[in-house]
Amino acid sequence: MSPAFGNRRLDQIDARAIDNYKAQKLEQRSRRGEPFEPKTINNHLKVLSRLLRVAHKWNLIVDMPRVGHLKERKSEFNFLDFEEADAFITAAAEHYPEWHPFVVVAVRTGLRVGELVALRWREDVDLDRGRLRVQRSYHPENGFLTTKNDKIRELPLTWDAIDPLHAERSRANGELVFPGEDGEVMYTNPCNDALELIAGSIDMRPIHNHDLRHTFASHAVMRGVPIPQVQESLGHSNIMMTMRYAHLAQGIGDDLIRRLAPDRPSGGTPRRRGARPQHMGSTEKRRRPKLAAKVPVGDGS
Structure with a gap:
């Protein structure tokens, strides 16, 4: 980061300078001739962010510029079977x-x-x-x-x-x-x-x-x-x-799921006790339990 920020005062490192640094890095090539990955640039930005936070804590800068990180693509790794x-x-x-x-x-x-x-x-x-x-x-x-x-x-x-x-x-x-x-x-x-x-x-x-x-x-x-x-x-x-x-890992979490599920009864699909099977799309209405007939209340005589 020294070529980009080494000659700047801390209070001159603003959001625009940081965005310019990101753009320049995305166009540059590494020593191996490969483009810089967003993850690599984000590592640089983490160091810069830490430096600016310390400068703000020590009252060397008034405002802390927003650094912002590049979106990293989900990394895939190569391995030998x-x-x-x-x-x-x-x-x-x-x-x-x-x-x-x-x-x-x-x-x-x-x-x-x-x-x-x-x-x-x-x-x-x-x-x-x-x-x-x-x-x-x-x-x-x-x-x-x-x-x-x-x-x-x-x-x-x-x-x-x-x-x-x-x-x-x-x-x-x-x-x-x-x-x-x-x-x-x-x-x-x-x-x-x-x-x-x-x-x-x-x-x-x-x-x-x-x-x-x-x-x-x-x-x-x-x-x-x-x-x-x-x-x-x-x-x-x-x-x-x-x-x-x-x-x-094959079967990772399988034991957890088996522990959560109820025991399977012989000859049928397990269901919770007291539950009545009903198709989700069924139009059948559940019957309400009959209430006991109300007893008329007398006049107390």
């Missing part, structure tokens, strides 16, 4: 073995790419116990940071992730589990480039880092793992972020 995931992992082992441990760990743990490249052998990986501690993440511009929700989480490792990690550990020269070619921390683009090469080797659609995270979450839900547990494994701060995978 069970057969595709097995084929992808096998392709990595056969055609790009140096990337095989990275791929397996990504698919089996659902870590963000920044969390994967920040993993350290001594502090984060316990191969004897088969556990992984996610304590930090890496951002190309900001360096090593805490995890996205500032919480440390511990995840179990599957056997097919432990074996290649053991082999990788024997070849490691530094503290990072997945270093770059120069031994330093690895960036996102080389990871995506490698994943596309692996997918291309088996004529699969392009696969990127976050697709492997979606794959982990989708597989967990389809295998019946409860949504709150999936949320904890993914490190989501809000369960609504995890609920996007809920539709993949």
Whole structure:
């Protein structure tokens, strides 16, 4: 946001300047040559809104301009089904073995790419116990940071992730589990480039880092793992972020509905006690119960 607002006074950032920023971003291209998604621009606007709220609280500006957010389209995510995931992992082992441990760990743990490249052998990986501690993440511009929700989480490792990690550990020269070619921390683009090469080797659609995270979450839900547990494994701060995978769970909510319904009687359709079946379109009138005949009241004589 610095090119757009860096040379402006806080009181010069008004609704018109903010709308111009939105329009410019929608026309620009990202580093990968793709248009900016409304969600990405909205993330920028959230930061700007927070900055302006603080400025208003500190009496640095008189009026708080209306920021407004772009309408986001319902996001669809790409993931590998069970057969595709097995084929992808096998392709990595056969055609790009140096990337095989990275791929397996990504698919089996659902870590963000920044969390994967920040993993350290001594502090984060316990191969004897088969556990992984996610304590930090890496951002190309900001360096090593805490995890996205500032919480440390511990995840179990599957056997097919432990074996290649053991082999990788024997070849490691530094503290990072997945270093770059120069031994330093690895960036996102080389990871995506490698994943596309692996997918291309088996004529699969392009696969990127976050697709492997979606794959982990989708597989967990389809295998019946409860949504709150999936949320904890993914490190989501809000369960609504995890609920996007809920539709993949077969029979979710069925037990609730069965508990609400009355027991089905043998040989008929269950109905509430005392209810009289009547077709919605029926013209039949319900008969009112007869009232007891009124007894004439005398004059008291």
